[in-house]
Amino acid sequence: MLKVPEMKPVQRIQANLLAKAERRALTWMCARLPAWVTPDVLTALGLAGAVMIFAGYALSAIHPVWLWAVVGGFVVHWFGDSLDGSLARFRQIERPDFGYFIDHSTDGLANLLILAGLGLSPFVRLDIALFALAGYLLLSIHAFLAARVVGELRLSYLAAGPTELRLALIAVTLAMFAFGALPVTDTGLTAFDLIVGFVGVVMVILFVVQTLVTTRSLTLK
Template identity: 55%
Template sequence: MTTTPAAGAPTRIQQNILARGERRLLNWICPRLPAWVTPDQLTTLGFLGAVIVASGYMLSWIDEEWLGLCLAGYIVNWFGDSLDGSLARWRRIERPSYGYFLDHSVDAIGTLLMIGAIGASPYMRLDVAFMAVIGYFLLSIHTFLAAKVIGEFRLSYLAGGPTELRLMLMAMTVLMPIVGTGRVLGSGFSAFDLFAIVVASILVTLYILQSVATARMLRARGR
């Protein structure tokens, strides 16, 4: 659900690569959903997708074929998370403050589950996975603060948004049984650890740069 607070609703900024195509797809799906489907049910479905993803990574200790469950989970997570707010707006039954609060609260837990489970799998260290989670949460915090203080709710950074992130994680999951769990050059880190460290570094850097730029702008405006 990508809703914003009712009072002085911020301007939504979404410039990710797949934004236009995804919006057309969501607009096509919304009128075709049964009348009994509600936004809250879709939010629950999105969270269920996160649980499925986490289960697949944990079960990969038993057999790498369980990683296929993760791929299905990402699709379920996208469907629920992308359509809950879209359906509410399509039917004009928005509850902006409630939706905003519930959506991002559930998203935070879902993200922690999915990325944390990657760190609990054979393919990535838990501490490295948490570095990526911290970077993601820092950038999310900046987004929520900016929505309040400058009236802009940014849904994408560097032409990437939640959908692109899911696709990246799905591609990484496909590569897991191919690349394996081997350590790179005796470093103690797998290839997936190094990838996550790079991603975490980018997220933290974006948080710092965006925070500094926003603080300077607010100071220049005397706010």
Template identity: 55%
Template sequence: MIRINNSLVGAVERKTLAWLVRRVPASIGPDHLTAFGIFGAAVTLLGYALTAFSPAFLWLASLGLVFHWFGDSLDGSLARFRKIERPKFGYFLDQTIDVIGNLLICIGMGLSAYVRMDVALLALAGYHALSIYALVKACVSGEFNVSLAGWGPTEMRLLIILMNTTIFFFGAPEFAVFGVALTWCDITIILMAIGFFTLFVSLLASYASELAREERPGRKEPDMGRGAAPQP
């Protein structure tokens, strides 16, 4: 399967990963890094939950996101660098483990003092809708898009870290919108979720139309034997 990453920070990320894989101790393997990524997501959840006591724990939540990136992004790169790839196992494990990591992070956001749980889970649903699109398209086309419209997991982590930093320095007071208590973080994440679902519908319609044209009933396949010598 061809792996395509055209994310906004993809070029910088690839250089960083290429530098890191050469410095990972021989005793650490890709599976260790995958587990470390889940550990990072758990640290993020803990950090967010502890913001009920102090906003300083937002830094712990952001550190967890860095750990999550390190494990999630480096495991496959390390396997390819050491030429120990297990394409089926690696693909299966990576995509299923991502569900757990994303869930831990979003539940953590919902447990924080700044984001409603229903808002955090709405964003998770939209993000997973795009993930499902990418996975289904990979089965059909043989191309796995790590990013969609220039956005991938790394960009999302950076955006969340930026949100955490902004909350720490400027706060996130509640205000009423149609009688519902929200923060600016809630509004931002709701808009993000709307963007996820809008992009999902747009990509789905576009690719479905492309496939429908390719497999239009009654369409004749190109004559691959044109110009060849007639068979007896």
């Protein structure tokens, strides 16, 4: 019979560039949110932001003005996704198992919506967008496994976390609106294909490296 290892106390590791400034901003907002705004409401709001992003990217095939819906969707997604857990901790109403399960489940769905929407836009090929999604999900799998096995939940890599990725995607989206698809001569690709594909490759490499590092640390115990 398969023996499931006991869950260790989880230490959150968040070393992204904006972590401290973002934490101060989130604490400030938590203190000012009305009582009817609950962590569950914010989780749903974050998912609604991901739906906005999906729709904006997909509809940009009709007209690039829809890319502004993408920018707005990223703001809504950040607000809901970043504040739900922060508000629960601020009000001391945490539900650790429920929150962990729902938060990461909705994150997975949101990431699928964002990358699939990007792949349905005229700027990035669907296969390249889904490759980037695979890289992101591999890193997520590593983070969840490490939380279970070594008690560390890594929320950032190379000084970048979800907030930095959202800002990068906003910058890329604005470049799409300003410059169009930017085709790369004789390749059938756009400049945005290369950017998204490169990010996907980096995430896959990070997954492999982090897996080897964790494996080595476990063998030395």
